[in-house]
Amino acid sequence: MSHVDGSKYLDELSIPGTHDSGTCSVDNDTEPQTSLAKCQQDYIPTQLLEGIRYFDIRLGKNDDKGDPGIDHGICYLLKKDGGYMQLSNVIGYFKTFLNEHPSEALIMLVSRGNDEATDESVTTAFANVMGNNSDLFYTSSHVPTLNEVRGKIVLLRRFRLAGDSVDGHTWGLDLTEWDDKIKAHSGKSMCLVKYEQGFEAAGNTGDKEPYSTAVYAQDHYDCTGSSKIDWVDMALKAASEFERSTVDITAADGTTVQATERCWFINYTSCTQNNPFTAARVVNEHLYKSSYINNTGVEGTKENCRKHIGIIASDFVDAALARSIYQRNYDTEHKQATSCYLPARMRMTYGDSLSDASLQDGKTVGEGHFRLVDSSNVLNVAASGHTFAIEYVDVDALGNETVTGLQGSVPIDIDPRALTPHFEGLEGLKAGEDVRAKIAASLEGKLETDACTAQLEFVHDANGAPGTAMAEGEAFAAGTYWVRAKGLLGDAAKNYTLATDGAASFTVTTSGNAGATDTGDGNGNGTNAGGADKNDKGNKRKGSGEKLAGTGDNSGIAAGLAAAAVATTVAGAAMLASDRENNEGASE
Structure with a gap:
């Protein structure tokens, strides 16, 4: 709220809130899908960070120190550490947050949660809290401006006062008739649960000023999530269309003073005919799509998302929903500046989106991101630092x-993209064949349209590890060899680097024997795979789409001539063997 106009009254702000705020963890409860008591997915400290500013807190029986437990009906609620949540814990969460964020203000609706607590026990406990935190609470009945309550908790009270602790305190706006008013209300409209006029001290001066405060509530709960939607929409519309009027306030001496109705x-x-989780799935999805929450782009309703909608108290609220509610409070010029700001520098990997870049001293919010003003700019390694x-x-x-409107010029560092080679054609290799022509590499991570291939190097085996490199054109006799990527070729090669050479072993056999392959890590840690090409099928990424890389060692012609010579010799030997077998068969 640091950039929200401090002269605005709180009833002019749109405020995200939670119903039964402490119910993230419930004692002796089931999973949220079946629980009748669990209403939230986050603990109160997390809700504060998500932007929740209205909290519905219900007090149960006191512990031996007079500290009420936080409950939802007969169920008592737990802290993140598994211990029972007490009123002192909640006040501690609020104090810590406000100390760290003094420009914020919180609204706390306090109720007696079950019959294990009495009006007197709750009054006494809360009197102790206010006595120990005299500057923490705002307890006047008139609606304050934001500046009046920055760093404070605005108290709304649904419990009745009783006992010796009543005197000596002001107790906030009295909403004890809430339940009775809601039950008696008929018709699908907002229920007036409080209307109060009078004179009351405002600010630190002690001077009494006229005020007129009304509280309209939509708390129709005897329904399903689907039927609740109409009630929620009605309340959104009513809040957005409400126009405040000037009313006459009569003083004790009979004179009349005018005041603006707040x-x-x-x-x-929330509702009760579904469990909270099921109902929230329906209602929250509807809220996300509501023109009052997010811009739908539809003419006639697209401005609704800028209108005031009051306090929205929901179940299973998340940061995105909270943000969609509170961000309308910002002035246009501050709407984005309060949430995000330009980085001093950005760093990205070639081929990634700029929206995924890391930021130096910058900030984005949610799915928001930075992009190039001129989309034709090329982000490659050659442009790094520009x-x-x-x-x-x-x-x-x-x-x-x-x-x-948040724009600027920022240097962007662009790192080369790491590629991982995967070799193909490593099985069924025979002496005398053009082995180099049969083996190729795909490059995992390469952009499909980039001209970049792996330069391959063939290596003799040295006791299960890559040994000395083979000479250019050197023929492959039967035995074990290795292949690895020694570099990258092509116009786009400068934008890439090798994450590994991908060294893999393979076997060349004599004519007629199937070769085995062995994939390794370049450190002699390979496993013979028999006739199965693990490197080919197991390591190639699905849908990679890259073309196979050439050998890159200019050995094709020499190897072809050598292979032709060997093939001729082998063919001649085969013919002689065949003739010998035929002659032997004839003599038999």
Whole structure:
């Protein structure tokens, strides 16, 4: 809230909240898909970081120190460490957050959660909290401006006051008639649960000022998630269309003073005819698609996402939904600057999207990202370190993109892309064949359109490891050999580097015997694979689409001539053997 106009009243802000805020972990409970008590997926400290600013806290019986447990009906709630959550823990979460973020303000609706607590026990416990934190709470009935309550908790109270601790404190806006008003309300409209006028001290001056405060609530809960949607939409529309009026406030001496009517709108999205998780899946999905939450791009409703919608108290809220609610509070000029800012420098890998680049001293939010202002700019290794004009693109929860005014020129470092060679054609090799022509390499990680191939090197085996390199044109006799990538060739080779040489062994056999392959790591750690080409089939990435690389050692012609000579000799020997067999058969 640091960039939200501090002169705005809190009832003019759109505020994300949680229903039964402490129910991330419930004692003796089931999984969220079947639980009737679990309403949230995150603990309160995480909710604070996600942007939640309205908290629904329900108090149960006291422990032996007079500290109430936090409950949802008969179920008591747990902290992240597995211990029971008490009121003191919740206040501790809030104090820590506000100390670290003094420009923020929180709203806390406090209720008596079950019959194990009494109005007196809750009153006494909360009086102790306020006594120990005299500057933490805002307890006036009139709606404050943001500047009045930065660093504070605004108290809304649904428990009745009782006992000796009542005196000496102001207790916040009294909403104890909430349940009765909701039950008696008829018709699909907002329920007026509180209307109060009068004079009350405001700020630190102690001067009494006129105020008029109304609280409208949508808390229709006896329904399913599907039928709840109409109620939620009704409340969104009512809050966005409400126009505040000036009302007359009569003083004790009979004089009349005018004041602007302030109105809280509190919209609960929870219900009871589904378990909370099931209902939230339906309602939250609808909220994401609502024109009041995200820009749908539809004429006539696309401006709804900028309108005031009050407090939205939901189950299983996430950061994306919270952000879609609170970001409308920012002034246009601050809307993006408060959330993200330009980096001093960027670093990326060739072939990756600029949106995946790492940022030095920069920040993005959610799926938002930076992109080139001029999309024709080429990001390759040769351009590494050059300065490019970039702009920020905001992405909402539905994936809609908005180009913002956040632009600048930033140097971008571009690292070469690492490639991994995988060899093919390593099986069935025979002495006398053109072995070099049969073996090729695909390059995992290469962009399909780039001209880049692996330069291969063939190596003698040295006790299960690569030994000395073979001479150019050297013929392959029967035995074990290795092949590895010694470099990269092609116009795009400068944009790549080898992650490994991919050294793999293979066997060349005499004519008539199938060769075996052996894939290794270049350190002699290979395993004979018989006739199965593991390097070919097991290591090639599915859908890689790369063309096979040539040998790159200019040995094709010499090897071809040598192979032809050997083939002639082998063919002649085969003919002599055949003649000998025929003659022997005739003599028999």
